[in-house]
Amino acid sequence: MSHMRSAESVEEDNDEGVDLIALGRRVRHLRKKQSMTLDDLAEAVGTAPSQLSLLENGRREPKLSQLRQIAKTLGVAVDELFGTEPPSRRAALEIELEKTQRGPLYSALHLPSVRISSRLPTDALESLVALQRELKRRLEEQAATPEEARRANTELREEQRAKNNYYPELEAQAAELLAAVRHDAGPGGQHRPLSHHKAADLAEHLGYSIRYVSRLPHETQSVTDQRNMVIYLTQSSTGARDARSLLLQALAHRVLGHTAPQDYSEFLRQRVYANYLAGALLMPEKATTDFLNQAKQAKELAIEDIRDAFAVSYESAAHRFTNLATQHLGITCHFQKVHESGIIHKAYENDGVRFPTDHSGAIEGQTICRRWTSREVFDVEDKFRSFDQYTDTPLGTFWCTARTESHSSSTYSLSIGVPFEHAKWFRGRATGFRSKSRCPDDPTCCRVPPAELSEVWEGQAWPTARANTHLLAAMPEGAFPGVDSEEVYRFLQSQG
Structure with a gap:
């Protein structure tokens, strides 16, 4: 899809997958590159600073007309606001942290969100991103698939x-x-x-x-x-x-x-x-x-x-x-x-x-x-x-x-x-x-029915197979797969 098509889509329901967080971070980066404050840009495009702040934080879908005004004020083409690569390493870290905090995994942990601002040191930002990556990796490994x-x-x-x-x-x-x-x-x-x-x-x-x-x-x-x-x-x-x-x-x-x-x-x-x-x-x-x-x-x-x-x-x-x-x-x-x-x-x-x-x-x-x-x-x-x-x-x-x-x-x-x-x-x-045995290389050894049987029954047999749904499930969760920790703790408590 073209960048211009992405820009037009923001006026719809964002069905084309516009990355609002990345868009907002790019606007912020370009604004600071021009040494403009939030109030300066808001005044230039005719909007309230609070609305522009929501846009830069990826919490508001802008209209195409507003994007054109922002691009013109910042001296770039509209397409440049939809660049695929983050404008800087810090921006990339901010985007990753923000996306993670808005994702289902972070929500399930019921942890407070970290406010991402220019006052957040880059080394702290890197540590938070690294911690979240490792947490995700461990949770995914514990929810192991059969494969x-x-x-x-x-x-x-x-x-x-x-x-x-x-x-x-x-x-x-x-x-x-x-x-x-x-x-x-x-x-x-x-x-x-x-x-x-x-x-x-x-x-x-x-x-x-x-x-x-x-x-x-x-x-x-x-x-x-x-x-x-x-x-x-x-x-x-x-x-x-x-x-x-x-x-x-x-x-x-x-x-x-x-x-x-x-x-x-x-x-x-x-x-x-x-x-x-x-x-x-x-x-x-x-x-x-x-x-x-x-x-x-x-x-x-x-x-x-x-x-x-x-x-x-x-x-x-x-x-x-x-x-x-x-x-x-x-x-x-x-x-x-x-x-x-x-x-x-x-x-x-x-x-x-x-x-x-x-x-x-x-x-x-x-x-x-x-x-x-x-x-x-x-x-x-x-x-x-x-x-x-x-x-x-x-x-x-x-x-x-x-x-x-x-x-x-x-x-x-x-x-x-x-x-x-x-x-x-x-x-x-x-x-x-x-x-x-000619297995496992030759399927005619025992995995393919003999020709005389196939001639009689191929297309005429319809077995009702068992639906082994457990084969599609993830491995049981927990440090000890399938073991209910609460049940173990209550068992030990009852032995006292």
Whole structure:
């Protein structure tokens, strides 16, 4: 649009998007450049100084005839009043500050507005603008979109791959804590699970007491009262594995010095590190590595054996295997947790396997190939034992072992896979199950229906899809996504 068209539009309803704040600041700049006071210009154009002040502050839409008078008095063309660039850096700062203070974000904070005048020092103006920019950035990050959440997951997974999912500093902290409560090897140097008693000793060592309650605030697994040094767990967590894990995760956040996360990325990173430390406490590095090396020498590596030996869940055992396999066994691997619909819930790899990804590199929410072990296992009748399978892919053959676990609303598969050359160390290496996958590059592998089915049903099938509106929503707000702070505070208040 031309500048003259913008000038004409001010006589209408400003539908063309005339920037009244920028217009006013430019008039003020040109007036001062001519060494004219507000009264001087007002007298020259035949208006009251108060009306001209409203124009310069972007609070009044001028008529075209008045703009022409102003331009003539200031010795410029009308179009020059509508320049796209602010006339000076200070003017740019004033415009940004004024726009921010009139915006919905600033209004929602219920803060007093700063009066912008020539008496406001430029350095103060710069500080105010910088503060508002940072506030906006943080609020936008906390209201993370699903895409931002996936990007945070991708960045963390890249870090884990670079470290082979092994964090020596967390291993050292776990060893130090276990030594403090005298949790060492059993008779004959044999490993032994971390008991409830020892977990409670660890809490006491760190200055915490434990209380069970019938109900915790929604979306919380535990609540820590930092003032009174109490960790609250729910009575529903009566299983030995759940109770220990939840307690250790709560303690891990305190040991690692975590504070309220500033954004979703920090929240996710804190959670992963706390879970890692909890796993290292339940399955100590030396004891678990000794156990795995013995199994490797016997060519009897099996995730379920880690589960049984340390009294943990299969998922915890699988995660712990990925921590130690490359560092201590020289085995690269990948892990998957897949929903029964085929959607990837979470995954990790450092063995070259390729997961389907979106444009940002995220794998969460992508559909895994139906030929892979993590999908095939859902159709296996024998759910008591693990299902083992070789899968030929364009990048080579991978051996995988998988199980399914039912949760409150769904069933997931948990799988660990390794390149063919490492399969010789695992118990299920002799499996006769084998499949072939061309995913994710070839959609005809499993994402496009076979021609014979398409010929019969294409254009004749109309499924009623579920409207997963949560996929369109922003991440739950708050430092701890989805947690109602008031509910947590009232819970703690009621415990006093």
